[in-house]
Amino acid sequence: MRRTRVAIMGAGSIGCHLGGWLASSSDVTLIGRAPIIDAIEQQGVTVSDLKGRSRTVPPERLTLATEASAVVDTDYVLMTTKSSGTVHATRQIAPYLDHDSVVVSFQNGLRAASMIDEALGSAFPSRASRPLALSGMVPFNVVRVGETHWAQTVSGRMKVKDHPRVDPFIRAAHGAGLQIEVEPDMRGVLFGKLLLNLNNAVNALTGEPLAVQLRDRDCRTVLAACQEEALFLAKRLGVSPAGTTPLPPVLVPTLLRAPDPVFAGLSRASLKVAPEARSSMADDLAAGRPTEIDEMQGAVVALAETHGTTAPVCARVVDLVREAEAAGPDRRRWTGAQLRRAVGV
Template identity: 30%
Template sequence: MKLCVFGAGAIGGLMAAKLAAKGDAEVTVIARGPHLAAMQAKGLTLRSEGQESVVPVRAVGSAEEAGPQDYVVVTLKAHSLPGAAKQMQPLLGPETAVVSAVNGIPWWYFHKLAGPHEGHRVESVDPGGVVSELLPPERAIGCIVYPAAEVPEPGVIEHTYGDRFTLGEPDGTRTPRIAALSEALIAAGFKAPVRPKIRDEIWVKLWGNMAFNPISALTTATLDVVIADDGQRGVARAMMLEGQEVAQKLGVRFAIDVDKRIAGAAEVGAHKTSMLQDLERGRPMEIDALLGVVVELAELVGVEVPTCRTVLALVRARGRAAGCY
């Protein structure tokens, strides 16, 4: 199995390190700058469960150097994907699968989704259709990321918690390609269940991100503070209920209720959401992939989402003022 992680930051680096350490897959990581230089010089250092190991990896700076792969794992943020999709083309052979480990609603969401919207393009994450043209949806395997990790210094991955990557084909079948990927991830020490209804899990994760991320960017509060404050929690809950109505119109079924989802988020504690971290560091925020897309899909299915619209307008303004949108 030839597997490439495109944009090997924290999550991609974690996956690459464990797969490479197992040795069953030929793993290549594509990175840049000091992170790439450190991996080329010393390998990839993984700190996990109180232990530190150094894993030799093939680290390159371009897709041309990597060549065609069996699997390309994409762990970029959604707004980076239109630009990156063109760079990824040398990785794609006739049967290459693109593993979409990206937060939010993916560009392939309506591919093989039976119903009136099958094949619909999601503008918020696929502007002008550029992503679906370069990365055809039939290549896509869904992947929901649950681990948390960071890059404290170049060439080093610090894994803080979680070990599950849930997988799913857009049509819900268990294909040979997804079975092989699941087996490789499990052999490397991850949980990698294959789910027939991957979109249900996409929404459960998005359910929290669509609300807590923009609210924290507006208030600069950590997750525990957002949930403990009646006002902020009330806004988040209203947004989540609006999002739930949109998802249910698209055939999604939620295994838990909104209050249980909020309680689960509260257990994470004093966590800075990714959107708040991006704001503080002056980086582009995932506004459209996490909230803009919900408003877009609400229009598609005819659901009113006034709280989401209000927060979206505010967080976009906050992002523009900070140069992050």
């Protein structure tokens, strides 16, 4: 039986993590920047998870590339670039796709799959012959703990839009030990991920590991206020956010505001966080890269403006992240209490 052929466009932390697991059941192509690809050519890829599983894939078991043309003849392209690079990356791969190709977005934000579909429209004007663009969701953080070692540091199950053409990919993923579920309506899933992602900025502004930051009630109170603004808009939109914990999303802000012992006790079973875990936005600030704040608190602010209302806490967080981006290495590291006062909650 022919192995499923999967290309990862934007092989960074998430992309290398997915590719490393999938390589046991699929023919995997990693497309990324030269420094990462060069390192993998020498050492292969090592991936690990919270269950203690670890796998090293030697370089000869992977196809490694820095050019988008490497997606040619693959069955699935997993888009794992930063959200700001979605349109550019899609235009790069479009000439090498077939009409029956499937592009799955495993990116942050509410709009990635629609952005991919629109960008593909330039190369495939007829929707009937256009490659299929589907939404996916990765709920966990991945940290680069070695030059070519990527570790899952937060618990959670991946999801992807349910469609008959995605079934071979799901089978290959399950065969590789990746937990991926199909979902008929991804709107609620993506909104639920947005609620989770609102902590990225809080974590980045503090500069603390996630496990430390989440023990700070003031930090959690800021996150709760951001989530309440997003939940208000979800209700206006008629979207029911999917839960990422056993607690319904509408009740999570209450849990976040609970005293530290109560939060720790109630979240212990459902939220597993490795000591080294940090948000991807924290990594971006540390590396001097632009952040994805526009697809997180910025998305809440944009939705509020569209619907004739405001999201003042999220707007203030956007401002603080922009200031941190501009300051670079000299950016301020906020305590929870300072951050809470700065956003007015």
